[in-house]
Amino acid sequence: MSLTAPPLPDHSAQEIAVPISASGQAWRRSLYRFRQSTLSIIGLILVLGLLLVAVAGPWIVPFPEHVTGSVATANRFRPPSVAHPFGTNELGQDVLSLVLAGTRVSLFAGLAVVLAGAFVGTVIGAVAGYAGGWVDEVLMRLSDLKLTVPGLIFAMAIAAALGPGLVNMVIAIAAGWWPGYARLVRGEVMAKKEEMFVTAARALGASPGRILFRHILPNVMTPIIVKMSLDMGFAILTVASLGFIGIGVKPPTPEWGALLSVSRNYMPDFWWTAIFPGLAIFIAVFGFNLLGDGLRDVFDPKARR
Amino acid sequence: MTEPPLLDIRDLHLSMTSFDGEAHVLAGVNLSVRRNEVWGVVGETGCGKSLTGLSISRLVPSPPARYLGGKILFDGRDLLSLDEAGMRNLRGHRIGMIFQDPTTNLNPAFRIGEQLVDVALAADRRNPDILGVAARAGRRARRRAARDLAVRTLAEVGITDAAERIDAYPHEFSGGMRQRVLIAMALIGRPDLLIADEPTTALDVSVQSQILALLAGMVRDHAMGVILITHNLGVVAKACSHVAVMYAGVIVESGPVAAVLRKPSHPYTRALMSSIPTSGVRRGELKGLPGQVPNLIKPPRGCRFAPRCAQAAEACRAGPPRPVDIGGGHMAACLKPGPAAEAA
Amino acid sequence: MFLTIPVLLGLTVLVFAIGRLLPGDPVALAAGPNATPAEIAAYAREFGLDRPVWVQYTSYLTGLLGGNFGVSIFTRRPVIEDLIAYTPATLELVFAAMALAILIGIPAGLAAAVYRDRWPDYLSRVAALGAISMPRFFLGLLLQLAFAMWLGWLPLGGRFPLTDDPPRLVTGFLTVDALIAQDLSAFWTACRHLAMPAIAMSLSPLATIMRMMRASTLEVMQQDYVMTERALGLSQRLIVTKYVARNAISATLTVIGLYFGWLLGGTVLVETIFDWPGLGLYATKAVVTQDFMPVIGVTLVIGTLFVCANLLVDVLYGVINPKVRTE
Numbered sequence: 021m022s023l024t025a026p027p028l029p030d031h032s033a034q035e036i037a038v039p040i041s042a043s044g045q046a047w048r049r050s051l052y053r054f055r056q057s058t059l060s061i062i063g064l065i066l067v068l069g070l071l072l073v074a075v076a077g078p079w080i081v082p083f084p085e086h087v088t089g090s091v092a093t094a095n096r097f098r099p100p101s102v103a104h105p106f107g108t109n110e111l112g113q114d115v116l117s118l119v120l121a122g123t124r125v126s127l128f129a130g131l132a133v134v135l136a137g138a139f140v141g142t143v144i145g146a147v148a149g150y151a152g153g154w155v156d157e158v159l160m161r162l163s164d165l166k167l168t169v170p171g172l173i174f175a176m177a178i179a180a181a182l183g184p185g186l187v188n189m190v191i192a193i194a195a196g197w198w199p200g201y202a203r204l205v206r207g208e209v210m211a212k213k214e215e216m217f218v219t220a221a222r223a224l225g226a227s228p229g230r231i232l233f234r235h236i237l238p239n240v241m242t243p244i245i246v247k248m249s250l251d252m253g254f255a256i257l258t259v260a261s262l263g264f265i266g267i268g269v270k271p272p273t274p275e276w277g278a279l280l281s282v283s284r285n286y287m288p289d290f291w292w293t294a295i296f297p298g299l300a301i302f303i304a305v306f307g308f309n310l311l312g313d314g315l316r317d318v319f320d321p322k323a324r325r
Numbered sequence: 326m327t328e329p330p331l332l333d334i335r336d337l338h339l340s341m342t343s344f345d346g347e348a349h350v351l352a353g354v355n356l357s358v359r360r361n362e363v364w365g366v367v368g369e370t371g372c373g374k375s376l377t378g379l380s381i382s383r384l385v386p387s388p389p390a391r392y393l394g395g396k397i398l399f400d401g402r403d404l405l406s407l408d409e410a411g412m413r414n415l416r417g418h419r420i421g422m423i424f425q426d427p428t429t430n431l432n433p434a435f436r437i438g439e440q441l442v443d444v445a446l447a448a449d450r451r452n453p454d455i456l457g458v459a460a461r462a463g464r465r466a467r468r469r470a471a472r473d474l475a476v477r478t479l480a481e482v483g484i485t486d487a488a489e490r491i492d493a494y495p496h497e498f499s500g501g502m503r504q505r506v507l508i509a510m511a512l513i514g515r516p517d518l519l520i521a522d523e524p525t526t527a528l529d530v531s532v533q534s535q536i537l538a539l540l541a542g543m544v545r546d547h548a549m550g551v552i553l554i555t556h557n558l559g560v561v562a563k564a565c566s567h568v569a570v571m572y573a574g575v576i577v578e579s580g581p582v583a584a585v586l587r588k589p590s591h592p593y594t595r596a597l598m599s600s601i602p603t604s605g606v607r608r609g610e611l612k613g614l615p616g617q618v619p620n621l622i623k624p625p626r627g628c629r630f631a632p633r634c635a636q637a638a639e640a641c642r643a644g645p646p647r648p649v650d651i652g653g654g655h656m657a658a659c660l661k662p663g664p665a666a667e668a669a
Numbered sequence: 670m671f672l673t674i675p676v677l678l679g680l681t682v683l684v685f686a687i688g689r690l691l692p693g694d695p696v697a698l699a700a701g702p703n704a705t706p707a708e709i710a711a712y713a714r715e716f717g718l719d720r721p722v723w724v725q726y727t728s729y730l731t732g733l734l735g736g737n738f739g740v741s742i743f744t745r746r747p748v749i750e751d752l753i754a755y756t757p758a759t760l761e762l763v764f765a766a767m768a769l770a771i772l773i774g775i776p777a778g779l780a781a782a783v784y785r786d787r788w789p790d791y792l793s794r795v796a797a798l799g800a801i802s803m804p805r806f807f808l809g810l811l812l813q814l815a816f817a818m819w820l821g822w823l824p825l826g827g828r829f830p831l832t833d834d835p836p837r838l839v840t841g842f843l844t845v846d847a848l849i850a851q852d853l854s855a856f857w858t859a860c861r862h863l864a865m866p867a868i869a870m871s872l873s874p875l876a877t878i879m880r881m882m883r884a885s886t887l888e889v890m891q892q893d894y895v896m897t898e899r900a901l902g903l904s905q906r907l908i909v910t911k912y913v914a915r916n917a918i919s920a921t922l923t924v925i926g927l928y929f930g931w932l933l934g935g936t937v938l939v940e941t942i943f944d945w946p947g948l949g950l951y952a953t954k955a956v957v958t959q960d961f962m963p964v965i966g967v968t969l970v971i972g973t974l975f976v977c978a979n980l981l982v983d984v985l986y987g988v989i990n991p992k993v994r995t996e
Contacts, residue, residue, distance in 0.1 A: 059795065165679055172937050173949075173971075176956045177687050177964055257804055261938055264806045265953055277804075284810060284942075288818035298807035306802035313798060382900050409905075417902025424900075429893035434915045434990060440898075443911075447902045494991040510901055 060314020066307025089272030141201025149209025163199030250312035337395035365561035368571035421516035427503035448514030501532035580655030688961030739962035757841025759947030766870035778882025926982030930975030
C-alpha cells in the first residue's frame with residue numbers, strides 16, 4: 021500500500037521524469053534497451069532532423085518566396101536538377117522549398133493535435149474517474165463512439181463545417197483524439213481513488229486538484245508520453261489525409277497532403293511533384309513511429325516480447 | 326546389476342545467463358536410473374531438480390542455458406551431443422514427460438483425442454510397432470489406428486467411456502482426469518524412461534494417491550525407468566524405490582528409499598526430513614532451516630550447503646565434497662556423513 | 670453489444686449537431702453561388718431546414734424508423750438509394766483488403782515469432798512500421814504510377830468499365846456476381862479493378878495483424894502445453910502451424926474485428942484516389958458540400974457494419990475457442 025513511493029536516491033533520474041516507481045537501475049536498463057535498438061535510434065535521428073528542419077525552415081529554404089505564394093510560371097514543371105533538386109511544380113515553384121516549409125506545418129499540426137488530445141483526454145478522464153456515476157457513464161459512452169465512428173469522416177465533417185485553415189483543421193482532428201488518453205487517466209484515477217479513501221488523504225485536506233497533480237498524473241505521465249509519441253505519426257498522417265482530400269489547409273500554405281493532391285493531376289509525366297511530398301509524409305510518420313515503438317519497448321517491456 | 330543403466334547422468338554442469346550474471350545452476354549432477362526403478366528427486370524450489378529433468382529431454386532453452394560439462398547417457402548415447410532432430414526421435418517415443426499442472430499442459434483449443442493421436446503418430450514414425458499398421462498404409466488408416474490406440478491408452482489410465490471422452494475438450498475434464506489424460510499422452514509412445522515433474526502437486530490429496538498408484542502400475546506393466554520430481558518426501562516414501570536429494574544444483578544424497586529415509590546421512594536431508602510434520606512430532610519440535618539458499622551466481626566455494634550447516638568445518642569450505650558410498654549404493658556428498666550430532 | 674442502439678443514436682445527435690450548430694451555410698452552398706437570399710430561404714423551406722434544430726432532428730428520427738434516411742440537399746436524391754448503391758462496393762473492397770491482410774498477415778506473424786530476434790523478425794518489424802507509416806493515398810498513387818501508367822497492366826481506377834455490361838446484380842459484389850453469371854471475363858475485369866485499391870487498403874491492417882499475430886504467438890509459445898507437445902516428440906512445424914496457430918489466431922481475431930470498422934472508415938482516401946464508387950467517396954463528396962444527410966447515413970451504415978463485424982468475430986471466436994462455446 022505504498023501511496024507515495026520513497027524518494028529516489030538518484031536525483032538525475034527524477035529530473036528526467038521517469039515514473040516515481042522506477043529506480044535508478046530500472047532507468048539505466050531502459051536506456052540500455054533503447055540504445056540496443058537500432059530502429060529506435062534511427063527514429064530518434066529522423067525526428068531530430070525533422071525538428072531541425074521545422075525550426076530552421078525559413079533560413080534553409082532555397083526559394084523562400086515560393087513558399088509565400090509567388091509563382092514563376094515560365095519555370096514550370098522542370099524535372100529535378102541541381103538548381104531544383106526536387107524539380108518545380110505547375111506554378112514553377114521549387115518543390116524542395118515547399119516540402120521543407122511543409123515540415124513545420126505538419127509537425128506543428130501533428131503536435132497540436134496530440135497535445136490537445138492529451139490535454140482534453142486527461143481532463144475528461146480525470147472528471148469521469150472522479151465523478152463516477154452517470155457523468156462517467158456518459159463520458160465513456162462518448163469515447164466509445166470513437167470506436168464506431170470512422171475518425172477520418174468525423175474529422176472531415178467538422179473541418180468542412182468549420183471552414184479551411186490550419187487551426188480549424190487541428191480542432192477538427194483533435195475533437196476525436198481524446199478518448200485513448202481519457203481511458204488511460206480514468207483507469208488510474210479510479211484505482212487511486214480507492215487508495216485515497218484508505219489513506220484518507222482527503223481527510224487531510226488534499227483537494228482533488230492536488231491529488232490529481234501530485235498522485236495521479238506522475239503515475240500516468242510515462243504511458244501518456246509514450247502514447248503521444250506513438251500518436252504523433254498517426255496525427256501527421258491524418259493531417260496530410262485531410263489536406264489530400266482538400267479539406268483543411270489551403271494553398272499557398274505548403275501542406276504535404278495538399279501538395280500531393282494538386283500534383284495528382286499532373287501524373288505520370290511530372291511525377292516529381294507528387295513523389296517528394298509523399299516521401300516527406302512517409303519519412304515523418306515513419307520516424308515518429310520508430311521512435312514511439314522504441315519508447316514503448318523501453319517503458320512497457322510487457323508489450324515487447 | 327549387470328545390465329547397464331537406462332539413464333546415466335555424469336557430472337552434469339549447467340549455467341544460466343540472466344541480466345544479473347551467469348548462475349551455475351547444476352554443479353555436477355550424477356544420477357543413474359535402471360528399468361523398473363522409480364527415482365524420486367526431491368529438493369526445494371530452485372534447487373535444479375526440474376532443470377535436471379528438462380535437461381534429459383533437452384528442453385532447457387539455450388541461450389540462456391549453457392552446458393558446461395558432463396554427459397547424459399541414455400542407452401549409452403550422450404544426449405548432449407544430439408541435435409534437435411535426434412532428440413525429437415527420442416522424445417515421446419523413448420522418453421516420456423509429465424508436468425505439474427494438468428490445467429495448463431493440455432492445449433485448450435483441441436480435443437484431447439487430437440493431441441493423443443498426433444503424439445501416437447509422431448512416435449509411430451520412429452517405431453512402426455506402436456501402431457502396428459503396415460508401412461504402406463495411408464494417412465487415414467494410420468490416423469484410425471492411432472485413434473484406436475488412444476482410446477485403449479485412455480482406458481488403461483482409468484478413463485471410463487474412453488471412446489466417447491476422447492472427443493472432449495480439456496476443460497470438460499476435472500483436474501485429476503486431465504492428469505490421467507496427460508499420463509496417457511506420455512505413455513502412448515511406449516517410452517522406456519518417464520520423467521514426471523511434480524505430477525501430483527496441483528491435485529487434491531485423494532486424487533494424488535490414485536495418480537501415484539496409477540504410475541506405479543504403469544511402471545510395473547511396461548518395465549520403465551521413472552524419474553519422479555517432487556518436493557514432497559511423503560510422495561517419495563509412498564511411490565519411489567530410490568531417492569536423490571538435491572540442494573543448490575547438487576545431488577547431496579541418494580540411494581534406495583529405505584536406506585536414505587531411515588538413515589539420512591547428509592545434514593540437508595536430515596534438515597529436510599525434520600521439517601516435515603508427522604504424527605510423531607510434537608508441537609514445537611518441527612524445525613526450519615536457518616539461512617538462505619545460496620546465490621548461484623556467486624556460489625560458496627566449497628560445499629554449497631556449508632553456510633547453513635551446523636557441522637561445517639574448515640575443510641567443507643575448501644572444495645566441493647565428492648559423493649561417497651556409505652553402503653549398498655547409498656551415497657552422500659558430505660565430508661562427515663552419518664547421523665552425527667542429530668540429538669540436540 | 671446491447672449498447673448498439675444508444676451508441677448509434679448518439680451518433681446521429683453528434684453528426685446532426687456538427688451539421689447544424691457549427692458555422693457554415695450548407696443551404697447557400699447547395700442553392701448555388703448566384704442564389705438570392707429569397708431563393709436560399711425558399712430552398713431551406715423546401716428541405717425543412719428553416720425549422721428549429723430539434724424539430725428537424727425528431728422528424729429525421731421518425732423517418733429513420735421507416736427506413737427514410739433523408740434527402741441530399743445537393744442532388745435531391747433520397748440518401749437510402751445511394752446507400753444501397755454504394756455499400757456493396759465498399760464492402761467488396763474491404764473484404765478483399767481484409768482477406769489479403771489475413772492471408773498474408775497471419776502466416777507472416779507466425780513466421781516472425783518463430784524466427785524471433787533473427788533477421789526475418791527484424792525485417793517484419795521494419796516492414797510493419799513502414800506499412801503503417803505509409804499514407805494510403807500515396808501508396809495508391811505509387812501503385813497507379815507503376816502498374817497503371819507505366820506498365821499499363823491494371824486500370825487506373827473505377828470499378829467496372831462504363832463501356833462494358835456489368836454482370837446481373839445479385840449480391841452487389843461484382844466479383845461474386847460475375848461468378849454467379851459464369852462470366853469469367855467480367856470476373857477478371859472486376860478483379861483487375863479491385864486489385865490496386867485492395868492492396869492499398871490492406872497494407873496497414875496487414876501490418877497490424879502480423880504484429881498482433883507475432884505477439885500472441887510468442888505468448889502462446891510460452892504456454893505449458895507447448896512444452897508438453899515438444900516433450901512428447903511433436904515436430905516444431907506441427908506444433909507451430911497447428912497447435913500454436915489456432916490459439917494465437919483466436920487472440921488476433923479481436924483485433925481483426927476492430928480493424929474491420931476502422932477499414933470501413935478508412936476507405937475514404939482509397940476510394941477517392943481510385944475513383945471507387947463506394948461509401949467513402951460518397952461521404953467525401955457530401956462532406957465537401959456540407960450535405961449532411963448523406964454523412965449521417967454513411968456513419969450509421971458504417972457504425973452498424975462495425976457492430977455486425979464484431980458480433981461475427983464473437984461467433985468465430987467461439988468456433989476457434991471451445992471454452993467460450995460451451996460457456
